[in-house]
Amino acid sequence: MTASSNRNIAVIDIGKTNAKLVLLGGNGQLIDTRSTPNRSIELDVGGTTILAHDTERLWKFILDGLRAFEAEYGVGAISITTHGATAALVAGDELALPVLDYESPLPETCAQAYALARGEFEETLSPRLPNGLNLGAQIFWQAQSFPDKFARVTAILTYPQYWAWRLTGKRASEATSLGCHTDLWNPNTGDFSEVVVQQGWRALFPPVKPAAAVLGHITARVAVETGLPADTPVCSGIHDSNASLVPYLTRFQNPVTVISSGTWTICMTLGGSTAALDKERDSLANVDALGRPVPTARFMGGREFDLLVPNYAEPSAADIAFVIEQQVQAYPSFVAGVGPYGQRRGEWSVDKSVLTEGQRTAAATLYLAHLTRAALGLCGVGEAIIVEGPLARNALYCRALTALTERPVHASQDSTGTSFGAAVLCCEDLPQAPLPAAFPPLVVQGFKNYSEGWEKKTKNL
Known part of the structure; x- marks a missing residue:
């Protein structure tokens, strides 16, 4: 592996809402962390306004953080994890086009044309998603809308590998980022899908390397700007939801479900079957760091919670009892187009304005x-x-x-979330804290009826 157990590992962790730089010690403990909002910017490209990631602001944040970590603690290796559905179209040593935000709306005419070009769900296990949540749709739109700029593209780099390239000057593709609802990957064959070949994109993707592979050492310029040793190794990087799976890949013999929460709530069952996946209900196959399909279902839990609970208040036992007794329910979905009920508009069973903040928090939870x-x-x-x-x-x-x-539910006590999984890529023997005892089930009078009411309401959605 790239880092021995006595080295500090810096993890670049770019989530959809916030970007972090996390430093973990060789014994797995959190040493330091820095964060910044991950705000997108509107840019004019040839008369077309797009929503793009502010990569230069993030790059400055990364370099500043690495410089501070090196000066105070020392950095022995760098790992990278980012949100999915994002890629950089590179022309030589620069971007051919800005890095598109997957929430940037794509024209309906493009969506219709792409629907004819993309592969079947049975091949990619990737459902059609709104806006640019299918990375293939983004690339298709950019190729159609900016043909002159796209003609300059020499490499398509998925997002973790884009940052790895900026750090090392080396290019790679990686399966977890190619296999997260992109339409670009066939999880069962472990190779690119037919749409990549048919659109003529195959030669633009660099060779596929494992997430844990050492892509290279930092460039001389990065070494000067950060003070890091020139031989600091950089792993090729991993999709953030899959980073959450890394510590459990060999820990359990029987199927285990990992729920990664944040802006998205991603439910992934290692060792599970893909047979029940439904392309109409935002379920799909991710690909783990070992290249295996992982049945996955998801919804924007963090974003929905923020919409439902403008002012969080820890619910009391009385708040919980009131919500259950009075059947105070929220029904899906409050973020359009995603989740098991993405085609339905969310609603409350009561006038939410009469609820206290604690009651509203309990109902949303x-x-x-x-x-x-x-x-x-x-x-x-x-x-x-x-x-x-x-x-x-x-x-x-x-x-x-x-x-x-009716399953034991354990809460990971790893406060760094996906960052720890990314760090494990750099140091396989990084110790992980034992899982705490499982939670006792919620026992409140009327909860069974409350749950049955929610099921009845959503049964035919």
Whole structure:
């Protein structure tokens, strides 16, 4: 591996909402972290306004953070993890086009043309998603809309590998980023899909390398700007949801479900079957760091929670009892086009304005638990469930999920979330804390009827 157990590992962790730089020690402990909002910017490209990632601001954030980490603690290796559905179209040593935000709307005419060009779900296990959530749709639109600029493209780099390229000057492709609802990858064959070949893009993708592979050492320029040693190794990088799976790839013999939470709530069942995946309900196959298909179902849990709960208040036992007794329900979906019920507009069963902040928080939390159970019906549920990220700190969510699934639910105590999994790529023997005891199930009078009411309401959605 690239880093011995006594080296500090810097992880570049670019989520959709926030970007972080995390420093972990050789014993797995969190040493330091820095963060910045990951705000997109509107740019005019040939008379067309697009929503793009502010890569130069992020690059400055990365270099500044690495410089500070090196000066105070020392950095022995760098790993990278980012959100999916994003790629850089590179022309030589620069961008041919800005890095498109997957939430940038694509014209309907493009969507119709791409629908005819993309492969079948049975090949890619990638459903058609809105805007640019299918990376193939972004590339297709850019090729059609900016043919002169696209003709200059010498490489298509998925997002973790874009940052790895900026750090090392070396180019690679990687399966977890190619296999996250992009339409570009066939998870069963472990190779590019037919649309890549038919569109003439195959030669633009660099050779595929494992996420844990050392792509190279930092460039001389990066060494000067950060003070890092010139031989600092950089791993090729990994898709963030799949980074959450890395610590569990060899830890369990039986199927296990990992729920990665943040802007997205991603339910992934290692060792599970892809047979129940439904392209109409935002379920798909991801690809893990070992190249294996992982049945996955997802929804924008963090974003929905923020919409449902403008002012968070820790719910009391009385708040929870009131919500359950009075059947205060939120029904999906509050983010259009994604999740098991993405075609339906969300609603409350009561006038939400009469609820206290604690009651509203309790109802929204139970909503996420029920939505998670619906997602698990698509990707399968393992013999145990491990919750990562913000939802791991929500005891009501974990207890409700225990009751709803009748499975032990463990909350990961790793405060760095996906960053730890990315760090494991650099140091295979990085110690992981044992899982805490499973949550007791939620036992509140009327909860069974409450749950049955939610199921009845959503049964035919």
